[in-house]
Amino acid sequence: MAVPKRKTSKARRNKRRSHHKISGANVIEDKKTGEYRLSHHIDLKSGLYNGKKILDK
Numbered sequence: 001m002a003v004p005k006r007k008t009s010k011a012r013r014n015k016r017r018s019h020h021k022i023s024g025a026n027v028i029e030d031k032k033t034g035e036y037r038l039s040h041h042i043d044l045k046s047g048l049y050n051g052k053k054i055l056d057k
Contacts, residue, residue, distance in 0.1 A: 025038060
């Protein structure tokens with residue numbers, strides 16, 4: 001079994017972890033209603049997706 005010869009420094013550890021961040025949700029403002037929603041999701045208020053009526057109220 002491989003065993004590290006030396007302790008990993010904080011700088012080297014943090015360089016390795018630099019890509020482990022969590023990205024934020026892709027929230028956009030709807031052009032017609034002005035409300036915020038996730039992109040590629042149905043607008044629940046108007047029932048539109050990609051300019052087409054999907055949900056009936």
